[in-house]
Amino acid sequence: MHLYFVAAEPSGDVLASEVIQKISITHPDTSFSGVGGSQMASLGITSLFDTKELAVFGLLEGIKAFKTVKARVEDTARDIVQKNPDAIVLVDSWGFMWRVAQRAKELGYAGKRIKLIGPQVWATRAGRAKTLAAHVDHLLCIHDFEEPFYRPHGLDTTVIGNPALERDSLGNGAAFRKSHELAEKDTLLLLLLGSRNSEIKTVAPILIETANELCKRNSDVKVICVAADSVKDQISELSKTWQFPHALTTNNDEKLDAFAACDVALACSGTVTTEVALQNVPLVIGYKVGWVTWAIARLFLMKAKYITLLNVAAEKEVAKEFIQTRFTTKRLLAALNSLMNSDEARHQQIEEQNKALEQMGRGGEGASNISARKIVELASK
Numbered sequence: 001m002h003l004y005f006v007a008a009e010p011s012g013d014v015l016a017s018e019v020i021q022k023i024s025i026t027h028p029d030t031s032f033s034g035v036g037g038s039q040m041a042s043l044g045i046t047s048l049f050d051t052k053e054l055a056v057f058g059l060l061e062g063i064k065a066f067k068t069v070k071a072r073v074e075d076t077a078r079d080i081v082q083k084n085p086d087a088i089v090l091v092d093s094w095g096f097m098w099r100v101a102q103r104a105k106e107l108g109y110a111g112k113r114i115k116l117i118g119p120q121v122w123a124t125r126a127g128r129a130k131t132l133a134a135h136v137d138h139l140l141c142i143h144d145f146e147e148p149f150y151r152p153h154g155l156d157t158t159v160i161g162n163p164a165l166e167r168d169s170l171g172n173g174a175a176f177r178k179s180h181e182l183a184e185k186d187t188l189l190l191l192l193l194g195s196r197n198s199e200i201k202t203v204a205p206i207l208i209e210t211a212n213e214l215c216k217r218n219s220d221v222k223v224i225c226v227a228a229d230s231v232k233d234q235i236s237e238l239s240k241t242w243q244f245p246h247a248l249t250t251n252n253d254e255k256l257d258a259f260a261a262c263d264v265a266l267a268c269s270g271t272v273t274t275e276v277a278l279q280n281v282p283l284v285i286g287y288k289v290g291w292v293t294w295a296i297a298r299l300f301l302m303k304a305k306y307i308t309l310l311n312v313a314a315e316k317e318v319a320k321e322f323i324q325t326r327f328t329t330k331r332l333l334a335a336l337n338s339l340m341n342s343d344e345a346r347h348q349q350i351e352e353q354n355k356a357l358e359q360m361g362r363g364g365e366g367a368s369n370i371s372a373r374k375i376v377e378l379a380s381k
Contacts, residue, residue: 001027001379004085005034005045006076006100008054010195010230011271012091013037015116015163015368019089020045022372030376033083035076038229048075052197052230054096069096077103087112087379090136094119094128101135112378116140116371117163121149129153138378140371158374162309164274165357166366171256171279179254180224180247187221187263187340189214190281191246193235194268195228200235202288203268203327208242210266210332215244217333218340222246226258228272264339264346266332269307269321277310277357282349283319284335286327314356319349 003023007016017039023030024043034040035047053068077100080088088104088111090097101113115136119128126149132139133153140160141147147157182188191211193204211223223246227235232250239248249258259265259279267273269287276283285308306312308321320335322328339346 001030001376002083002085003030003032003034003375003379004080004083004088005032005036005040005091006088006097007034007036007040007091008051008093008096010037010228012093012117013039013051015371016040016089016091017043018163018166018368019116019371019375022368023376026372027376033079033085034089035079048072048079054093069099072096073099073103076100077107077109080104081107081109084109085111087114087375089114089116089375092117094132098132098135105135112137112381114138114140114375114378116375117142118146118150118157121146129155138374140374142367158370160367160370160374161361161364162274163367164271164278165360165362165364166368167256167275168278168362169256171258171260173257173259173261173279176254176257176261182222182247182261185220187218188261189221189223189336190259190262190265190267190276191223191225192265192267192270192272192276193225193227193231195230195270195272197231197234199268200231200238203286204235204238206288206327206329206332207266207268207286208238210329210336211246212242212244213329213333214336221340224249224258224262226255264336266336269323273308273310273319274357274360277319277353278362280350280354282339282346282353283308283310284332284339285319285321286332287321287323288327309360310353310356313359314352318352318356 005016007013013036016036020032020043032045034045037051113136118139118141121129129149130153133150133155139155139157141157142162144159150157193207194200215221223244225246225248227250259276262281265276265281265283267283267285269285273283273285308319310318322331
C-alpha cells in the first residue's frame with residue numbers, strides 16, 4: 001500500500017507524522033510520500049517544496065500568496081498523479097487541500113481522497129462543508145457536532161477527537177529549570193509567538209511588548225520562549241533585541257518540559273494552547289488579523305463566541321482570550337497579573353481548563369490511532 005500525505009502547516013506536519021508512525025507499526029509494508037515539514041522529513045519523506053511559503057492567514061495575505069498557492073497546488077496534484085498512491089491524506093489547511101483534491105481528480109487520479117481535520121464550519125462559513133464534500137471521499141474530524149454539517153452533502157465522516165489530547169504526557173519542568181539554570185523561586189512566563197510568518201508580524205509584537213512590560217514591573221519574572229520550527233529563525237533574530245531576561249528554545253524535544261516548567265503562559269491562539277493546558281499551565285491568549293479580514297469575518301463569517309478550543313468546549317471563557325480590538329498590552333498585563341499574583345486564581349483556571357479538556361475527550365483512544373485505522377481501511381478498498 002502506498003499513501004501520500006500533504007501537510008502545509010506545522011500542526012498538520014506533526015499530526016501527519018503521528019499517523020504515519022501508527023500506520024508503519026500496524027502495516028509495515030506501507031510506503032509513504034508527500035508534502036510536509038520537518039516532522040515528516042524526520043520519517044524519511046522528502047517534500048516537494050518548503051511548506052513555509054503556504055503558512056498564510058487572512059484575506060489580504062491569501063490574495064498576495066495566491067499565485068504561489070496555485071503553483072504549489074499544481075505541483076502537488078501532478079506529483080500525486082505520477083506516484084498514483086492508494087489514497088491521499090490532506091491534513092488541515094482547508095483552502096489549499098480542497099484545491100489539491102480537485103486538481104488531482106481533474107488530472108486523472110482515481111484513488112481515495114481523505115481529509116484529515118475539517119474547516120471550522122461550526123464557527124465560520126458553513127458553506128465550506130458543501131465545497132469539501134464535492135472534492136473528498138471521507139472526512140476525519142475532531143468534533144461529533146461537525147457531522148451534521150456534512151451529512152446533507154453526502155460526505156461520510158469519522159470523529160477522531162482532538163489530536164493534541166493524545167500528547168498528554170507531562171513534561172519535566174524541574175529538569176528544564178535545572179538545564180537552563182533557572183531557580184525554583186523564579187516565576188516563569190511561557191511566551192508562544194505563533195507558527196506562521198503572518199503571526200510573527202501581527203501578533204508577536206504585542207506579545208513581546210507585554211512580556212517586556214511584565215518583566216519591568218516584576219523583577220522575579222523570567223520569560224521562556226518556545227519557537228515553532230516554521231518560525232524559529234525569525235524568532236531567534238527577534239530575541240537578540242529583547243531586553244528582558246529570557247531563555248529561547250527551538251528544540252522540539254524539550255518543548256513539553258519547557259511548558260511544564262512555567263507558571264503562566266502568554267500565547268498566540270492555535271493548537272498549542274491545548275498542549276499547554278495539558279501541562280497544567282494557565283493561559284492568556286491573544287490574536288489579531290489584518291483589518292480587512294477582521295471586518296469581513298465580524299460582519300459575515302464569525303458565528304462562534306470564542307476561538308480557543310478550550311473555551312469552545314466549555315462554552316465559557318475558561319482561558320482569557322483577547323482578539324483584535326481587545327488585543328492590547330494593557331489588557332494582557334491585567335490578565336497575567338491576576339494569575340501571577342493569586343495562587344487561588346491560577347489553580348482555579350487550571351481546574352477549569354482540565355474540565356474543558358475532559359469535555360474535549362481526554363482519556364479516549366488517540367486521534368492518530370483512529371485516523372490510521374480508518375485511512376488503511378479506506379485505502380484498502
